[in-house]
Amino acid sequence: xxxxxxxxxxxxxxxxxxxxxxxxxxxxxxxxxxxxxxxxxxxxxxxxxxxxxxxxxxxxxxxxxxxxxxxxxxxxxxxxxxxxxxxxxxxxxxxxxxxxxxxxxxxxxxxxxxxxxxxxxxxxxxxxxxxxxxxxxxxxxxxxxxxxxxxxxxxxxxxxxxxxxxxxxxxxxxxxxxxxxxxxxxxxxxxxxxxxxxxxxxxxxxxxxxxxxxxxxxxxxxxxxxxxxxxxxxxxxxxxxxxxxxxxxxxxxxxxxxxxxxxxxxxxxxxxxxxxxxxxxxxxxxxxxxxxxxxxxxxxxxxxxxxxxxxxxxxxxx
Amino acid sequence: xxxxxxxxxxxxxxxxxxxxxxxxxxxxxxxxxxxxxxxxxxxxxxxxxxxxxxxxxxxxxxxxxxxxxxxxxxxxxxxxxxxxxxxxxxxxxxxxxxxxxxxxxxxxxxxxxxxxxxxxxxxxxxxxxxxxxxxxxxxxxxxxxxxxxxxxxxxxxxxxxxxxxxxxxxxxxxxxxxxxxxxxxxxxxxxxxxxxxxxxxxxxxxxxxxxxxxxxxxxxxxxxxxxxxxxxxxxxxxxxxxxxxxxxxxxxxxxxxxxxxxxxxxxxxxxxxxxxxxxxx
Numbered sequence: 392x393x394x395x396x397x398x399x400x401x402x403x404x405x406x407x408x409x410x411x412x413x414x415x416x417x418x419x420x421x422x423x424x425x426x427x428x429x430x431x432x433x434x435x436x437x438x439x440x441x442x443x444x445x446x447x448x449x450x451x452x453x454x455x456x457x458x459x460x461x462x463x464x465x466x467x468x469x470x471x472x473x474x475x476x477x478x479x480x481x482x483x484x485x486x487x488x489x490x491x492x493x494x495x496x497x498x499x500x501x502x503x504x505x506x507x508x509x510x511x512x513x514x515x516x517x518x519x520x521x522x523x524x525x526x527x528x529x530x531x532x533x534x535x536x537x538x539x540x541x542x543x544x545x546x547x548x549x550x551x552x553x554x555x556x557x558x559x560x561x562x563x564x565x566x567x568x569x570x571x572x573x574x575x576x577x578x579x580x581x582x583x584x585x586x587x588x589x590x591x592x593x594x595x596x597x598x599x600x601x602x603x604x605x606x607x608x609x610x611x612x613x614x615x616x617x618x619x620x621x622x623x624x625x626x627x628x629x630x631x632x633x634x635x636x637x638x639x640x641x642x643x644x645x646x647x648x649x650x651x652x653x654x655x656x657x658x659x660x661x662x663x664x665x666x667x668x669x670x671x672x673x674x675x676x677x678x679x680x681x682x683x684x685x686x687x688x689x690x691x692x693x694x695x696x697x698x699x700x701x702x703x704x705x706x707x708x709x
Numbered sequence: 710x711x712x713x714x715x716x717x718x719x720x721x722x723x724x725x726x727x728x729x730x731x732x733x734x735x736x737x738x739x740x741x742x743x744x745x746x747x748x749x750x751x752x753x754x755x756x757x758x759x760x761x762x763x764x765x766x767x768x769x770x771x772x773x774x775x776x777x778x779x780x781x782x783x784x785x786x787x788x789x790x791x792x793x794x795x796x797x798x799x800x801x802x803x804x805x806x807x808x809x810x811x812x813x814x815x816x817x818x819x820x821x822x823x824x825x826x827x828x829x830x831x832x833x834x835x836x837x838x839x840x841x842x843x844x845x846x847x848x849x850x851x852x853x854x855x856x857x858x859x860x861x862x863x864x865x866x867x868x869x870x871x872x873x874x875x876x877x878x879x880x881x882x883x884x885x886x887x888x889x890x891x892x893x894x895x896x897x898x899x900x901x902x903x904x905x906x907x908x909x910x911x912x913x914x915x916x917x918x919x920x921x922x923x924x925x926x927x928x929x930x931x932x933x934x935x936x937x938x939x940x941x942x943x944x945x946x947x948x949x950x951x952x953x954x955x956x957x958x959x960x961x962x963x964x965x966x967x968x969x970x971x972x973x974x975x976x977x978x979x980x981x982x983x984x985x986x987x988x989x990x
Contacts, residue, residue: 419844443840443875451833451867458837461815461823462845466837481827482864486834490815490824 395562400592401499403535404556405430407542408467412438415546421456421468423449429469429499429556449479456494457486465546466494472501472555476517487551488524495545496521499556502642503670503687504592506558506680515670519647521553522620528573529620531555531641531649533594534564537617540571548573557642559680561592576623578630582612585698585705586630589640590616590649593668593689597640600694611698619649627653628661636664636705638697642689645669664704666697710989713756717923720790721751722983725952726976727786727799733972735803738811741949741962742856743783745887745920749945752926753852754787762792765819771849772822772838776831777856777885778812779964784821785809793820829862831855832882836868839880839940850932854883858890860901866911872940873912881930881941882913885920887949889960905944913942920945953978 412418412434419441426432426444435442445452449470456466468475475498476483487494503513521529530545530552532538538556545552552573564579571577579594580601589597594615604611612630616623631637637657639650650667657663670687684690710718724747732738750773754760758771775784782802789796794808801807808817812826822838825831835853842849859865872880884904888895895901908915914936918925928934929943949963950956953975956967967975 440844445867445871446874448864448867448871450829450864451836451871454830454833454864454868455837455840455871458823458834458839459841461834461838462841462847464841464844482830482833485824485827486830 397560397562398535399558399560400532400535400538400556401428401558402430403538404497404499404542404554405433407539408434409437411542411546412441415465417463417465418546419443419459419464419466421445421452421466423447423452423470423474425470429497431469449474450482453479453482454486457490457492460492460494467497468494469497469499471512472498472514472517473512476520476553477514480520484524488526491526491550493549495552495554497554497556500558501555502557502591503675503683504557504559504642504680506683507677509677510674513675515642515644516647517555518619518641518643518649519651522647522652526551527620528552528618529555530573531590531617531619533591533615533617534561536563536565536567536569537571540569541617544571544573555591557592559592562595564595564598571617574618574621574623576618576626577615578626579613579615582610582634584610584634585612585702586634586637587611587613587640587694587698588616588627588637588649588653589613590619591642593640593642596684596689596691597694599691600698603691603695604698609698609702616649619652622652622656624656624660627656631657631661631663636701638666638668638694638701640668640694643669644672646672664701664708666701668694668697714923715986715989717751717756719983719986720755721748722952722979722986723790724751724783724786726979726983727789728782729953729967729972729975729979731782731785731799731802732966733969734800736966737803738782738966739779739964740956740966741889741959742777742780742885742887744951744953744956745947745949746780746783746854746885747952748921748923749854749883749885749926750783750787752923752930754791756927757930758852759849762820765793769847769849772851774823774825774831774835774838774851774853775813776825776835776853777828777859778826778831781813784813785818788818788820794818828856828859829864833864833868835880836872836877839872839877840875842879843877849879851880852883853880854885857884857886857888857895857901860884860904861899869908869911869913876938877940878935878937881943883943883945885947886944887947889949889958889963891963893960908942912939914939915942915944917944918946920947921951952982
């Protein structure tokens with residue numbers, strides 16, 4: 392993968408917003424003094440009258456976006472995940488979730504790949520926080536191409552959406568033929584031995600894990616679950632009924648995120664061994680993001696090890 | 710007394726009657742803060758605001774957001790009186806399958822502009838509405854009512870800063886300053902004074918009025934009071950529980966509904982007031 396082009400999902404978001412702004416007059420953008428980091432500054436420069444900097448006040452930003460939505464606008468509100476989903480959670484719950492207003496929250500710097508800024512600015516809880524709010528859809532793009540398509544899809548979707556974006560430059564996995572649809576998971580590679588359900592930058596890590604597994608003669612299936620809510624139950628259950636065991640992979644606490652969503656689904660519909668790759672209910676630390684992925688169990692090797700464990704449990708079950 | 714003033718006094722008393730009736734039927738809810746806001750809400754819905762009960766989503770309407778959402782009985786009474794929904798609905802307040810939730814729900818009740826109740830959020834949402842109206846050059850005004858205790862929420866000050874930063878002169882806030890909150894006097898629980906100075910310092914045009922004096926309310930809500938480029942804050946001095954002698958200035962009536970016996974006493978007072986107003990002049 393060394394030669395691949397890279398781009399952060401936050402930058403792809405900013406560029407997509409700019410494109411969207413040209414063709415959709417109703418789009419307005421709010422930020423809370425992080426527009427250079429979320430790349431909403433691209434939109435701000437081109438459409439200054441439709442960009443509202445709220446200053447450092449995420450709670451007000453969320454409610455203000457809701458108020459704008461009541462006047463027919465399509466607001467995209469951006470900040471870091473820990474502030475948009477964390478600090479302003481109750482505002483999201485009431486002013487966007489309960490009202491069911493057409494607001495898109497696009498939060499960058501999710502997960503621990505924020506890196507050196509440390510745990511105060513990491514966010515391994517946002518999928519859980521957003522997922523429990525009724526009416527809220529939760530999207531996690533795997534690369535820049537998917538991010539772009541997601542932004543357009545979100546603008547056309549009537550209702551609240553949370554888009555989880557990352558800080559680091561990561562490989563571009565897809566090309567323009569990639570088709571994204573809200574509520575649809577994508578089988579990236581078919582396989583028969585074990586299903587790997589991944590989202591966000593961990594899709595890239597999972598692709599690398601596929602190579603490790605292949606060397607050991609294991610034919611894994613990789614599914615990009617970029618919509619964590621509403622979950623594509625059909626695709627997930629179809630994969631699982633073929634492979635009989637699964638690994639969930641996310642840059643999020645193993646409590647409450649994609650792994651939990653899948654555990655909830657298969658617990659009710661198709662019980663099977665599931666191993667969860669994620670941050671194991673602890674705060675991380677300051678460091679280069681690649682070092683953090685290794686230390687906090689988010690490496691291709693961790694995915695490979697979990698897949699082996701899931702396979703072993705499947706065999707034991709028989 | 711001029712006809713208009715008399716008419717609004719009658720409307721406000723009618724709202725108070727409906728508040729008591731619906732709270733008594735519900736068996737729970739917020740009496741004090743609903744009664745303290747009745748005169749202001751009557752002036753908004755029956756004189757000041759341009760709105761259309763037959764077309765609640767009329768694009769150029771003025772809007773009213775009740776940020777102190779717990780006082781929704783006064784809003785529901787006004788909406789029913791204006792014709793947004795039948796008055797019989799009022800007696801379903803807080804009951805299963807009702808369009809009238811314990812706190813306002815914009816998706817269930819015709820005429821409710823925003824779902825509120827978690828304090829401060831309605832104020833910030835009204836700020837967003839005013840921003841949206843400005844962007845489209847809509848002529849409508851956005852009115853929002855806050856409670857005094859509500860001003861203890863940080864988001865109120867985030868919003869106060871934002872509304873003046875964006876020069877939202879189409880936004881008018883009214884502070885129902887009855888000086889009582891659940892745990893006691895506002896000044897004892899967490900002092901908000903000097904509130905006029907605070908909002909002025911945040912860049913607002915501030916007026917201080919008697920929130921039960923119809924002339925003063927109308928004066929303050931008039932477009933003539935708007936200073937170009939600045940949001941308007943009306944500090945309305947009110948009496949919690951206003952209009953019902955045994956509820957006035959009693960903190961215990963913040964989050965309590967009258968029993969049927971208490972309601973009877975309250976209604977007797979209010980109907981007497983209504984008769985007196987009708988006979989007068």
